[in-house]
Amino acid sequence: MDGPPEDIGCEMAARRIVIHAPFGRDASVLHELVEAAGLIPVPADEPEALRRILDGECGVLLVTQEGLGPKTGAMLADVLADQPIWSALPVLALLSDVSRPPPALAALEAGAAGGEVIVLERPCRAVTIRSALRSQSLSRERQHKVRDQLAELAESRTHLRFLLSELDHRSKNLLSKVLSIFSLTRREATDLDNFATAFESRVRALATAHDLLGGGNAAPASITALVERALAAYLGENGQRIQYEGPDLTLWSKGAMTLAMAFYELATNAAKYGALSQPEGRVSLTWRLEGDPAEFFIEWRESGGPRVAEPTRSSFGTDLLRTIAPAELSGDAEMIYAPEGLIWRLRAPYLHGGGETH
Missing domain, CATH: 3.30.565.10 (Histidine kinase-like ATPase, C-terminal domain)
Known part of the structure; x- marks a missing residue:
C-alpha cells in the first residue's frame, strides 16, 4: 500500500496509524482497536510496504514485538534517522516482556531521538492503547503544523527576496530615467530657471x-x-x-x-x-x-x-x-x-x- 497524497491535511495525516503486526491475529485486533479510537488504521504487513508508507504521510507507527526483527528494526532506524528537522515519528511498541526488549528497540529509540517511543507490555487494556495512540496522534498533528509553518516561512522568505530584487531593479531603472532627464534637460537649458522648470x-x-x-x-x-x-x-x-x-x-x-x-x-x-x-x-x-x-x-x-x-x-x-x-x-x-x-x-x-x- 502506497503513502497518501502530498496535500493531505495535518489532522488527517496525524490520524493515520500504521500497523506493523506480522504474526497471528494481532493485525486484525489492532485494526479494530484503532478504528474504535476514532483513528485511521493503515496495515503494513511486509517491510517493503511499511517502508513505502513511512516515506509518505503518516501519524503513528504501532508495532508488535514480532515486527521488530533485526532487518525491520534496521530499516525503521534508518527511516527515523532520516526524518526532516520538524519530524519525530511517534512509535507505540507492544512487547511481550519489557524486561527483555528486542535489540531493534534500542536502535528505534535512538533514531526517534528519545521520548517519542512508548513501550507497553502485553497483555494490556485496550483503553490504555487507545489513550496512548490518541496522545501520540495529537503530538504528530502538532509536528505537521510546525512543518506547514516552516514551509510558509520559507515561501515568505523567497517572496521577500523576490520583492527586494524587484525593488532594487525598479529603483535603479527609475533613477536611471531621472538622470537621463537631468542630463538631456541641462543640455538644452538656456539658464538655471529654464532648466529648473523643465526638469521639475x-x-x-x-x-x-x-x-x-x-x-x-x-x-x-x-x-x-x-x-x-x-x-x-x-x-x-x-x-x-x-x-x-x-x-x-x-x-x-x-x-x-x-x-x-x-x-x-x-x-x-x-x-x-x-x-x-x-x-x-x-x-x-x-x-x-x-x-x-x-x-x-x-x-x-x-x-x-x-x-x-x-x-x-x-x-x-x-x-x-x-x-x-x-x-x-x-x-x-x-x-x-x-x-x-x-x-x-x-x-x-x-x-x-x-x-x-x-
Whole structure:
C-alpha cells in the first residue's frame, strides 16, 4: 500500500496509524482497536510496504514485538534517522516482556531521538492503547503544523527576496530615467530657471506614471488613465483642446513610463510652439491594436496652430520622441512636420500580460 497524497491535511495525516503486526491475529485486533479510537488504521504487513508508507504521510507507527526483527528494526532506524528537522515519528511498541526488549528497540529509540517511543507490555487494556495512540496522534498533528509553518516561512522568505530584487531593479531603472532627464534637460537649458522648470515638469510626468503603476509595483496601468493624468493641464475646458480615443488597454512598467514622458513632451511642445499655443488649435490622439501578433499603434496629430517647420536643433523632446521612446518599446516612430500641424506616430509590439515591453 502506497503513502497518501502530498496535500493531505495535518489532522488527517496525524490520524493515520500504521500497523506493523506480522504474526497471528494481532493485525486484525489492532485494526479494530484503532478504528474504535476514532483513528485511521493503515496495515503494513511486509517491510517493503511499511517502508513505502513511512516515506509518505503518516501519524503513528504501532508495532508488535514480532515486527521488530533485526532487518525491520534496521530499516525503521534508518527511516527515523532520516526524518526532516520538524519530524519525530511517534512509535507505540507492544512487547511481550519489557524486561527483555528486542535489540531493534534500542536502535528505534535512538533514531526517534528519545521520548517519542512508548513501550507497553502485553497483555494490556485496550483503553490504555487507545489513550496512548490518541496522545501520540495529537503530538504528530502538532509536528505537521510546525512543518506547514516552516514551509510558509520559507515561501515568505523567497517572496521577500523576490520583492527586494524587484525593488532594487525598479529603483535603479527609475533613477536611471531621472538622470537621463537631468542630463538631456541641462543640455538644452538656456539658464538655471529654464532648466529648473523643465526638469521639475518632466520628473512630475514620470511620477504620474509611477503612481498609476501602484508606486512601481508589477501592476498594469490603464492607457486612458495615463492619458488623462499626463495631459490634464492641457485638455482645456470640457476636454475639447485634446481629443483622444482608443481601447482601454493595459500598459506595464516600461510602456507606461515611456508613454507618459512622450505625451508630456508632445503636449508641452504643442503648448509652446504648436496647436495648443493658439485658441483654435486642437490635438487628436488615437491608439489601436493591429495585426497578429498584436502591435500597438499610436498617433498624435495637431491642427489649427501656427505653421510648422522642422526645428534646426535637437532637444530632449525630439530625442525622446524619435529615438528613446521607440527604443524603450522595441518599436519605431516617426515625426512629420506637416505645415498644418505636427504628427507623431509610434508602432511597437503589444505583449498582453506581465511583460515589460508594452
